[in-house]
Amino acid sequence: MSAAILETRGLAAGYGKKQIVHDVDLTLDRGEILLVLGHNGAGKTTLMRAIFGLLKPTAGEVTYDGKPIAGRAPGDNVAEGIAFVPQGHGIFRTLSVRDNLELGGFIMADKTRLPERMQTIFKLFPILDERQQQIGGTLSGGQQQMLAIGMALMHEPRVVILDEPSIGLAPNLVDRVMQSIAEINRSFGTSILMVEQNVRYSLPIASRVAVLKAGRKIYDGPPAHLQDDVELMKLF
Amino acid sequence: MDLFAQLFVNGLINGSHYALLGVGFGLIFATTRIVHFAYGPIFTAAAYAAWFAANVLGLPIPVAMVFAAAVAAVLGVITYQYLYLPFERGQSSSHVTLIASLGLFIVLENLIAIIFGTGGRVIDGYQYGIFLVGPIYFSSVQLGQVIAMVVLTALLGVYLARTRHGKAILATTDNPEMARIIGIDTVKVSRLVFAIGSALSAIPATLILLKDGATPSMGFFAVFIAFVAVIVGGVGSLRGAVAGGLALGMVESLGLWKIPTEWQSSIAFIVLFLVVLLRPQGLFGRTVS
């Protein structure tokens, strides 16, 4: 068994005529947090969507557990243990917190495990327990983000892909969310692939960092090196 | 006062008919965002299917109704699969899908006219019962229209809230991308709502067949009134479509107090104008910021 759980080789993707991501190689090792940094327009979201199957890659490979998965439907990826937390509103705004969580476990074969999974998530985010009946759209921004992450965890994924979980959150909440992500990684052993712009809060929890610029990877290595690299840090 | 009571009951009856049409159309519209004009001719096809089952095959009316619902569901799913889905996959704009839907509308309507002729069709020998409650008069078919609306919307409501498939529909209506992310096959969900929405339209279609007979051009008014009911009531909620349909039926009927019959249908459109101008999210719509 190789160390890598999720890998891309020469991945390219875009919308219509516009190629946004070019020739990206990424390797997510088991149990690590791989942070992908980049500015608006660097192609982070496009890259994540292409990996997860929301967008068909135009070239390259994605392998999960050694198996090629590029271009297959997101549903298949979810079923095999990949979860995705999209940017912004990763919840169903018109449904209750409880319904949202249940839907997070939509593909679970064994429905009897739903309550148990929900308890695990309530332990991680106690506020969701208190607000079980509240409608998703009426939660605060931070609570919505927690709910979104909670939904992704319902079916016990082995890999969670997060697209800018810090966006739209006040700084103290950003820290709180990053700590939760670190905790998920620690206590469940979930491998995490996360894109971010907020270097300050995301860098400390990362095992490894890749930097994306104009759709290409320009750095891949330990976080400490990135901090030393003055030229790269200037990007942010 | 008797006149008022009669008009009120008439309004309730027609309103129920409109509401059920609106529920079917609205379910499809809210979940797929497709303005499904071909809902009209599929409604017509359902009426003819019921006529065929009852008159030609000699099946009892309830069986004919089920047959009609099956025909409508199949037509609805085929329409989605072979007309709308390719456009969706090609990421066409919503206008393109709407125009394609109008194209199909014309094709189906005229196809039905060629197959069955332009004259009306009625079920031979069918006679509906008549009830007199105090000064108020209504027929068994009209009673059926009200019961069908109440029972079917209640069933649909329970189905959406309680079952796995129902929840998948609600999730897709709320946020299609998020639905895909949690592993819902949204194409399957779309097929499902086309099946349910079309099958629902077959019930009012059969009742209209019993009441007035079927004509090839009956579909335009059906899809139009369904569309108006959904906009008036508010897109995306079952309650909205029901409220919109009932409101239209009521206003139309009570308007007759002062306005000659032939203008009846125009009254509804005044309601539409007012709602769109004054409360564009509809009577029961949520304002989503």
Added chain:
Amino acid sequence: MEYILHILVMVCIYGILAVSFNLLIGFAGLFAMAQAAFYAFGAYATAILTLKLGLPFPVDLLLGVLITAFIGALVAIPAIRISGTYLVVVTLALQVIVIAIATNWKDLTGGTDGLRGIPSLNIFGYALDNPGRFLPAAIVALGICFWVAWRLANSPFGRALRAMRENESAAEAVGKNLLYMKVAVFAFSAGLAAVAGSLFARYLNYVGAESFGIDETIYMLAMVILGGTGNLWGSLVGAAVLVILPELLKFVTLPTEIADKSHLIIYGLLLIVILRLRPEGLLAERSTMRHLPHVDDTNRHGAEMTAPLPKDEVTLSGNDLHKRFGGIVAVAGFNIVLKSGSITGLIGPNGAGKTTAFNLLTGFLSLDSGTITFRGRNITGLKPHNIVRAGVARSFQDLRLFTKMTALENVMVALPNQAGDRVFDVFFRPMKIHREEQDNLVRARAVLDFVGLTHKAYETAENLSYAEEKLLVVGRLLATGAEVFLFDEPLSGLDRTTLAEIFPIVRKLADSGKTICIIEHNLDVIKELCDVVYFLDEGHAMAIGTPDQLMNDPALATRYFK
């Protein structure tokens, strides 16, 4: 022979209808479904005015056109508030009501019998009472209608229409009056359709409700789509094909009733097939700019771009601004004072109310309370386009370029005070507009030079790179000629090299006395560029100062900069 001439007359009538419909759908992007109703108004106007009032040609025609144009303009008024699906359903309702009137108001319209015996056109005692005689008149009418539509579509007004189609709020943000544009285009579209209606009545000497149903609107729609939306020649081709095609099929012998139905089936199928295989239609939309001459670099007066204004004067100020959305407070007690010649930065966490503040200052959102003044004038409550015209312009975080238009058109459409934006001038002051277009071309070139996009002038915006798009946003904003520029994250997502290109541009603008306000997250940019910085949080300014002052403020440091 008679038969062929008849078909040609019908091609002319439907040509007018398709061209008129294309103005709405193709150019303005207004999906209205009542074109057959406008057609009906024209036809019934002629029928009623000639039969009941005995009015002679061309009085009936002119009155019919005016009445229909007026009704079209009325439809546009709800169209300002609603769009997309709502416009479809409202116009569909209008279509239904018009048919209801035509069938039910028997005294006026003859009900289901229609009106018969409408007098044929009579030109100098020469009755146009057969297809051969009528055809020249139909061709002349088509020619005039086509010219009117062409003139409109290819004028600055037409350019503004296309901008509105691409993005309504961006069109407002460059000073376009959407209500005026919608009213005008609806009036013209309806008026032209009425001409076709009048011709129809004169030609057949009969009008009846069955000629103007929803099928008829779909028929016209098929012509427009087949020919190509946004291309007027295409509409003529579409009309010709769809009128002639079914006639060719007549040689296949079918019972008449089935034949008519099968024609409709063919239109429907054709509509679907063309959308699948060639959604842009037979003749695709073309840039209206191609015929403009190349500008000689020597006679550019780029200087006017940077005509210096006095500095350090208060230009735009917002006083105690408040805005809530439902239960959420977005902006609460926000005060801001912008001065000419200086660059003000707006920073703060996401959700702090920065973009909402911009929306309030530029009229895109209405204030709950507070006042906004520009150079001493109270501009609170003005519509966005009037605020731009007054001198305060803004850009959008998500760019909102007019993606299907060229870079040059994106800039041209934003230039202020264009006489060509008014339809009256389009038709009655052609020379003035011609001269103005030449001047505007020069000005647009100057703007493109300024932002370094001259070499991309004829590229459509959707084909530009991200950095070029951002530059074009700046260019389009400059073109408005405003004095105050509010930039919403103009620099995010750009790399160092591109930043190094934009910095001097913004600096130069400030040096020339413009007032600049920038929302930005990148603190290096703020440090390098801004004279004053507002730190926004929870909807109001928590701190105001120079970049250094704010970044050294210990309280803010823990909260934001760290």
